[in-house]
Amino acid sequence: MSFIELFSYVILIYFIVMELQLLFMSVVSFFALRRDQFTSMHGRLHDMLTSDTTPPVSIIIPAYNEAAGITESVRSMAMLKYTRKEIIVVNDGSSDETVQRMIDEFRMEPIDVPFRSSLETQVIHRVYKSRLPLPIVLVDKENGGKGDAINAGINIAAYPYVMATDADMVLDDECLLRAVRHFVEDRSRTIAVGGNVRPLNGCEVRRGRVTNVVLPRRPIELAQVVEYIRSFLSARPGWSALGSLLIVSGAFGIFQKRAVIEVGGFRHGHLGEDIELTMRLHRHYRKKRIPYRIVYAPDAVAWTEVPLTRQVLRKQRIRWHRGLMQVIWQYKAMLFNPRYGIVGLYGLPAFVAFEFVAPIVEFMGWLVVPASVILGFLNWEIAIPLLLISLVLGAGNSLIGLFLDERFGYYNAPGDAAKLLVYSVGEQLGMRQRTVWWRVRAMFWNPRRKTWGDMQRTGVGNLGAEKGPA
Amino acid sequence: MNRPQVLVAEDDRVVSLLIARSLEGVGAQITTVYDGLDALEVGLTTDFNLVLLDQVMPGLLGVEVLQRWIDDGKDMPVIMVSALTAEEDIVRCLELGAVDFIRKPFSVRELLARVKVHLRAQGFEPDIS
Numbered sequence: 266m267s268f269i270e271l272f273s274y275v276i277l278i279y280f281i282v283m284e285l286q287l288l289f290m291s292v293v294s295f296f297a298l299r300r301d302q303f304t305s306m307h308g309r310l311h312d313m314l315t316s317d318t319t320p321p322v323s324i325i326i327p328a329y330n331e332a333a334g335i336t337e338s339v340r341s342m343a344m345l346k347y348t349r350k351e352i353i354v355v356n357d358g359s360s361d362e363t364v365q366r367m368i369d370e371f372r373m374e375p376i377d378v379p380f381r382s383s384l385e386t387q388v389i390h391r392v393y394k395s396r397l398p399l400p401i402v403l404v405d406k407e408n409g410g411k412g413d414a415i416n417a418g419i420n421i422a423a424y425p426y427v428m429a430t431d432a433d434m435v436l437d438d439e440c441l442l443r444a445v446r447h448f449v450e451d452r453s454r455t456i457a458v459g460g461n462v463r464p465l466n467g468c469e470v471r472r473g474r475v476t477n478v479v480l481p482r483r484p485i486e487l488a489q490v491v492e493y494i495r496s497f498l499s500a501r502p503g504w505s506a507l508g509s510l511l512i513v514s515g516a517f518g519i520f521q522k523r524a525v526i527e528v529g530g531f532r533h534g535h536l537g538e539d540i541e542l543t544m545r546l547h548r549h550y551r552k553k554r555i556p557y558r559i560v561y562a563p564d565a566v567a568w569t570e571v572p573l574t575r576q577v578l579r580k581q582r583i584r585w586h587r588g589l590m591q592v593i594w595q596y597k598a599m600l601f602n603p604r605y606g607i608v609g610l611y612g613l614p615a616f617v618a619f620e621f622v623a624p625i626v627e628f629m630g631w632l633v634v635p636a637s638v639i640l641g642f643l644n645w646e647i648a649i650p651l652l653l654i655s656l657v658l659g660a661g662n663s664l665i666g667l668f669l670d671e672r673f674g675y676y677n678a679p680g681d682a683a684k685l686l687v688y689s690v691g692e693q694l695g696m697r698q699r700t701v702w703w704r705v706r707a708m709f710w711n712p713r714r715k716t717w718g719d720m721q722r723t724g725v726g727n728l729g730a731e732k733g734p735a
Numbered sequence: 736m737n738r739p740q741v742l743v744a745e746d747d748r749v750v751s752l753l754i755a756r757s758l759e760g761v762g763a764q765i766t767t768v769y770d771g772l773d774a775l776e777v778g779l780t781t782d783f784n785l786v787l788l789d790q791v792m793p794g795l796l797g798v799e800v801l802q803r804w805i806d807d808g809k810d811m812p813v814i815m816v817s818a819l820t821a822e823e824d825i826v827r828c829l830e831l832g833a834v835d836f837i838r839k840p841f842s843v844r845e846l847l848a849r850v851k852v853h854l855r856a857q858g859f860e861p862d863i864s
Contacts, residue, residue: 314818321821344791349821372802397798398827472770472793 270644273637276630277651283619284658291665293503298563298669301502310442313449314348320448321349322426322441322519325418327411328354331432332362336370338432339401341473347441351400353418358387358408367403372396384416384530392421411515412531412538419522419530428519429531429539435465435475435568436517444519444565447558456524456546457559459505459513461497463675464490465568475568478675480684485578488696489571491688495666498563502669505561509612511547513559515539517567524550524557537588544596551605564673579703586624586707593621624704631698656693663689738764739784739859741850744774744800745816746792750839754787757843758850761861771795778804783811785853788833790817798828805832812853816841 313319324342328335335354342352356363367373373393380392387409395401406417415429426448428441444458466489467481481487504510513520515531515538525531528545535541543559550557572578593616600617602609634652637643667685670676676685741763745751748769755765766781768774772794778786790797801813815828818839825836835849851861 340793340796343796344793346818348818371799397802398824398831399796399798400821400824474793 267642269633269637269642273630273634273643273648274651276626276634277648277655279626280630280655281651281658283623284655284662286615286619287500287662288658288665290503291499291662291669293506294499294501294669295665297502297506298498298672300506301563302672309446310439313442313446314346316348319348320426320445320452321351321424322347322428322445323418323422323424323522324350324352324428324430324441325415325422326352326354326430326432327357327414327418328359328363328432329357329408329411329414330359330361330363332359332366335363335432336366337473339367339371341436342430343399343401344438344473345436345441346438347445349424350441351402351423353402353404353421355404355406355414355418357406357410357414364403364405367401368393371399371401371403373401373403378421380421382420383526384420386413386417386420389417389420410533412533412535415515416530419525422522425522426519427522427525428517429515430567431516431569433570434516435470435473437566437568438474440517440565440567441519444562447560447562448519448521451558454556455558455560456521456550457513457543458519458565459501459510459543459559459561460517460519460565460567461501461561461563462493462514462517463497463566463568464493464571466490466571466573468568470568479678480676480681483573484688485575486571486573487684487688488692489578491663491666491685491692492696493571494670494685495663498669499662499666501561502563504612505559507607507611508558509547509607510559510561511543511608511612511616512540513543513561515542516569517565535588535591536584537592540588540592541595544592544599547608548596548599548605551608566673582700582703583707586704587710589616589620590708590710593617624701625708627698627701628705631701659693659697660690663692738762739854739857739861740764740766740781742774742778742781742783742786742788742811743767744769744771744778744786744792744797745789746770747789750789753843754846757847761847761851761854763850763854763861771797771800775800775803778809778811779807782809784857784859785850786811786813787837787850788813788815790815790828798831801828801831801833812857814849814853 339352339354354367372395374396375391376394378392387407389404389406391405393403402421404417404421419427440460444460447458448455466486467479468475469477469479524546528549531538532541572581599605599609599613601614634648638645638648667689741758743751743754743765746769751767755767758765766777768777771792775795788797788800797815812834814835814837815833816837816839828836834853837846854861
């Protein structure tokens with residue numbers, strides 16, 4: 266057997282192993298979702314809404330040059346079904362009218378509030394509170410980036426749980442209630458809950474709420490819908506159930522304030538600030554052997570606009586992959602270290618093998634395997650079936666995602682299911698290879714470098730938390 | 736005597752209908768709006784004898800509407816209705832100028848009793864219309 270032949274078979278087998286791992290996670294997700302459905306029944310949400318023991322939450326909205334939409338965004342947060350909440354807008358040194366708009370609309374007035382600087386942040390100029398009977402706080406601070414702004418919000422937060430979100434996220438009415446349910450169920454161990462982020466493109470939005478869920482038209486958007494469904498329904502519930510959820514999105518994540526402060530808050534200057542914080546929480550709690558839970562709430566839904574153009578999508582994916590590389594590099598000591606339990610032995614290795622290494626192997630695969638078949642190095646009677654198995658398994662995983670998504674009943678219009686089916690299969694040829702190429706490109710970069718390549722880092726607005734699949 | 740004019744500003748159409756039907760039963764003439772901006776506008780142009788103002792409405796929140804009416808010199812008795820308000824905010828609502836606060840979920844009997852109190856204070860006899 267020649268080297269190239271052996272190499273081709275290794276690649277093909279790797280493909281199959283990767284898809285089988287995804288399949289395994291889909292099965293775990295299926296059982297996790299089924300179990301969760303039982304526990305979320307019986308009107309518990311309504312009980313939470315009216316109970317005095319439901320924990321209060323501070324909602325933190327970092328804002329950099331958000332003058333155009335900040336007041337609508339605050340109103341939309343104020344309308345979330347939740348009894349005790351405060352909304353903290355952190356102006357991260359905007360150069361526009363963000364602060365003035367807040368002051369004018371909500372009658373904000375400066376207050377002399379003592380707060381503990383538990384987390385180090387850029388200088389806070391002033392804190393405002395609404396004169397109206399509305400629990401709205403405005404923090405005006407020097408620019409320091411999204412993580413810094415959230416940290417400042419955490420310092421000011423009055424409540425024991427903090428929700429980090431973006432001004433441009435469209436949240437479902439009950440999303441906070443549905444997410445906090447997990448804290449209520451296990452208050453002593455739950456330290457973070459991540460929500461389900463879905464693509465907003467195509468949906469009808471009225472006054473900050475999705476009023477009609479519609480599939481987008483463009484192929485680039487549809488492919489992302491399939492991708493989000495696969496990631497948020499066939500992967501995350503499984504990882505969450507196994508105790509190895511490595512991502513709690515900074516665009517829609519709820520954290521126990523004490524836990525975040527204990528590990529030092531969001532880290533500045535990181536491409537994947539939220540993945541990094543989640544990893545740090547895992548490391549801290551595993552190292553100290555403190556029982557904890559980081560949970561995913563599939564029924565807590567927030568919507569976000571996904572890229573419309575190839576260029577923006579490419580930039581986003583390169584940024585995500587670099588963020589992932591940074592995190593892996595930073596937490597490499599946890600790899601295969603039994604001290605970190607399932608995170609060190611399975612979660613992180615799977616992350617490395619099937620998120621970080623996958624694009625390299627897959628890229629080589631798409632070059633080497635066809636070339637070896639053409640050049641006669643490879644027995645195509647074996648190679649083609651292997652390739653087909655991997656593609657079928659890939660499409661199968663997306664289909665399972667669609668099946669799991671069915672229970673939430675979002676895409677009900679005639680033809681929706683067919684469209685999603687076509688894209689689930691079609692994604693295997695085209696989108697998948699394109700993403701692989703972008704991820705390979707992302708690797709030409711040194712994660713220890715302190716510069717950000719093509720990233721323009723001017724504030725929270727264009728930093729963008731990890732909102733989507735990884 | 737004229738029928739009392741009551742504005743019901745509530746974004747949940749089912750709750751709004753329930754309130755409207757109940758108040759019609761005591762002889763009030765009801766105007767319904769489902770949005771904070773509409774509530775603000777209709778409140779600025781019409782003098783209502785009583786307003787039932789939901790705190791959580793799209794467009795403008797209930798207290799924002801109340802504040803803007805006060806800024807504009809409108810002096811209408813406003814009952815705030817909300818499920819989502821902490822005790823401190825209820826107190827602040829009353830201090831801002833609301834005459835009463837009803838917590839959701841409410842019983843229709845209680846709502847009617849409170850509405851009647853405020854209408855009677857203005858000389859209406861709500862039961863007889």
